[in-house]
Amino acid sequence: QEQLVESGGGLVQTGGSLRLSCAASGRTFSSYNMGWFRQAPGKERDFVAAIIWSGDSTSYADSVKGRFTISRDNAKKMVYLQMNSLKPEDTSVYFCARLKGYGSRLQYEYHYRGQGTQVTVSS
Secondary structure (H helix, E strand, O other): OOOEEEEOOEEEEOOOOEEEEEEEOOOOHHHOOEEEEEEOOOOOOEEEEEEOOOOOOEEEOOOOOOOEEEEEEOOOOEEEEEEOOOOHHHOEEEEEEEEOOOOOHHHHOEEEEOOOEEEEEEO
């Protein structure tokens, strides 16, 4: 079973930054489209960002565009989410996932996901 393990979450003040990391175990990771989602207690899961298998194209939710950056290192089997100018409404559990597609509605669905890491932004 392939696994995804997130790290890098924590408590930060409004306006601060965090960098989330996602370590993958899949043998063919370099062929996977990857993404980040977030879900707060009692709320729906939200798409945050996606990156195509090659890293050449990215996609973001409007709420994070210009503040968050997704990237990947296929040699290390890692996906990252750099989060800047954090706001209290960014508080959530963030998890990475292997996407079912990219550039279509399939990028909002995933094959499997990690357990997530908590991000808390204080006001």
